[in-house]
Amino acid sequence: MLPAVKPITIWLTINRACNMCCRWCYARGAKTTNQEMSFELAQKLVDLVVGVGAKEILLLGGEPTLWPWLLDLNKYCKGRINTTLVTNTVLFANDIYWNRYLSQSNDEIGVSLKASCEKKFNGVSTVTNWETTLAGIRRALSLTQSGTSFVCSPDDCDIISAAQLVRSLGGDRLNLNLYTPVCVGGEWKSDYSWNQIRQVINQISIQYSKAEKILKGKLYLNGKFPLCVWPTRFIEERRAKGQISTGCQLSRRRGLIFDTDGSVLMCNHLQEYPIGKYGVDFVSPEELLGFLDEKAVKETYDQASRFPSTKCDGCEDYDFCTGGCPILWTYFNPEDIIQRERR
């Protein structure tokens, strides 16, 4: 059995409502979109995680700017723990909201860029207007503590256009994320075949050097897929430049996610698989650490830490690679995808 989680980074899912409806969003499986965390529960969870020594809270949804108590919670956290807001920035385009937000902003903002151009944006989200979205992003990126993340999928993996867009909006860095399957109504689904995802890998590999130049090197890859599916030289270059992240809070057991009702999730993709709940399994910091150290909880985490493929057991790169995002293996068969040798 592997060690218990030591929560350093905490994700608070404060609501499920959103002013976009993105095709690839992990949250689209939420039972209802009106689920939201009460302000009282959010305060209790902040007290709890500060008590266990967590360093950072990421506030996300849904779209957390739609949560009525966001600025109150920011004020509550100020001076106690750093907060990062993960947002699509649409509300920032509203002058009244933006001015209110500036009075009680987060320590950092993670901007979620939905598409590399207007045409592709309209295919992803028909709810919100492109120009409004750009106005919000421009405002978010005017704050020095903002970074941008872009999900690459077979529908849009034009990272050169995405890099140019970020620059034109005042940003200087871009984090590339990759599509993963989602659980909808208890059933795991992927919108794309592995062959389509392979095309994304190829396009990123081909476009990276040009996109990287646009951002003066500040282009980062979240290496969610096993490294053996990428070209070897491409991965070595990213590694040498500090441009790749592999593994996650789940693989390192350094994070914890709280859903709107106080349920504990191993990952935001695992909304339908809560492993415990505030007020039921623990209340105090000591009880939370004791809960995470329970055999049944550690065994649950161990399910996500097993070698995906027999080819991973003994692979000299496994510690660096971590076998890819465990969520991939809810849908795809790792024995079909993981290769013995890198390409």
Added chain:
Amino acid sequence: MTKIPVPFKTTDRLPKELATGSRMSAECACSGKCDDCWTKD
């Protein structure tokens, strides 16, 4: 509470230690949207 097993199509073998992975440059500020950001820990 009952913990429903996630249907991971993995082997049943565990590494001896947690895989550490690799972090990005400290300059990166990713969104953390998918729990993958651990640049701050």
